Amino acid sequence: MKGAWFYMKSKDKISLEKMVAYAKELESYITGMDYDAFSEDSKTINACAFLIGQLGELTTVISSEAQSMYTEIPWRNIKGMRNRIIHDYDNVDFIVLWKTVSESIPQLLNTIQTTLDKTPQEE
Numbered sequence: 120m121k122g123a124w125f126y127m128k129s130k131d132k133i134s135l136e137k138m139v140a141y142a143k144e145l146e147s148y149i150t151g152m153d154y155d156a157f158s159e160d161s162k163t164i165n166a167c168a169f170l171i172g173q174l175g176e177l178t179t180v181i182s183s184e185a186q187s188m189y190t191e192i193p194w195r196n197i198k199g200m201r202n203r204i205i206h207d208y209d210n211v212d213f214i215v216l217w218k219t220v221s222e223s224i225p226q227l228l229n230t231i232q233t234t235l236d237k238t239p240q241e242e
Contacts, residue, residue, distance in 0.1 A: 127238045131185040134177045135231050141170045141177075142228035145220050157220075158213045167220050168204045168211060174227075175201020189234050193227070 127135075148163050148170075157163060178186075178198045186194050200219060204211055 127185060128182060131181050132235065134181045135235055138174055138177050138231050139228060139235070141174050142224050142231070145170050145224045146228070149220055154214070154217050154221075157217050164213065164216065167216060171216075171219065172201050172205050175199075175205075191230055192234065196223075197227070 145167055148166055149157060152160070152163070175198045178194050178201075181194075186192075204216075
């Protein structure tokens with residue numbers, strides 16, 4: 120955490136907790152899968168794309184103060200991936216989606232959980 124003490128607003132905490140839940144759900148969807156299995160499973164692809172969209176939507180409700188404080192969370196990347204999926208779904212690159220879910224999501228989950236654990240909550 121940077122600078123002076125920052126108390127996380129309850130709205131931000133709830134949104135980050137939702138992000139954790141979505142990230143865990145994404146991880147569960149691909150457990151035991153490799154890229155080949157993923158790329159042939161349209162239900163998993165669609166479910167993962169939907170949840171990544173939900174993660175991106177949550178970036179719009181988290182306060183700018185929290186986003187400025189928690190720069191270790193890649194806010195712009197999360198929203199950018201959401202925009203690519205929502206606005207150009209037919210051209211989503213499955214390799215990029217796979218790498219996002221299999222590599223970036225576990226890192227994001229760890230980062231958000233660490234943020235929640237270390238930040239005092241608004242009373």
